[in-house]
Amino acid sequence: RRAGAVEADVLAAIARGLHLPPDSIRASNWADNGPGWVAVMLRSRAELLSVRPDYAALGDLKVGLVAPFDTALDRDDALFEVRAFTGGPDGVEDPVTGSLNASLAMWMIGAGLAPPSYVARQGTVLGRRGRIAITSDAGEIWVGGTVVTTIEGRVTI
Numbered sequence: 001r002r003a004g005a006v007e008a009d010v011l012a013a014i015a016r017g018l019h020l021p022p023d024s025i026r027a028s029n030w031a032d033n034g035p036g037w038v039a040v041m042l043r044s045r046a047e048l049l050s051v052r053p054d055y056a057a058l059g060d061l062k063v064g065l066v067a068p069f070d071t072a073l074d075r076d077d078a079l080f081e082v083r084a085f086t087g088g089p090d091g092v093e094d095p096v097t098g099s100l101n102a103s104l105a106m107w108m109i110g111a112g113l114a115p116p117s118y119v120a121r122q123g124t125v126l127g128r129r130g131r132i133a134i135t136s137d138a139g140e141i142w143v144g145g146t147v148v149t150t151i152e153g154r155v156t157i
Helices: 008-017 045-050 098-110
Strands: 025-031 037-042 062-068 080-086 092-094 117-122 130-137 140-144
Touching: 008 025, 008 037, 025 098, 037 098, 045 062, 045 080, 062 098, 080 098, 098 117, 098 130, 098 140
Parallel strands: 037 062, 080 117
Antiparallel strands: 025 037, 062 080, 080 092, 117 130, 130 140
């Protein structure tokens, strides 16, 4: 598992793969709680929502984007918007990602970029209304929210 500063060449690859000018990246950190996320904070929610990833250019990177809400403009109780991309030729955007939100919380709360408890939104670009509740309690991060079951079944192997 990796933690700490993201290497300049990795940030440059992420900026290229997301078609972002390098100065739009406000902060970044390896936020790996298992899947290997690279966390990247952008300047604005509008900028985050406009990202159109080139999955092939991202390679095998798993990129978690986060940006602050402008509470006066966005009129929502959420403090952050989140997007999760897995690279490669078959890359996808995940509508709501518990592991990423936990990783982001560990980084952002620890670095003073977020309060100990907050709400994040994810899935907006995909037409989903994901709301993730984050709470830090005695050094542990708790991730919560509600789910909608869209498919259910069993597999026998």
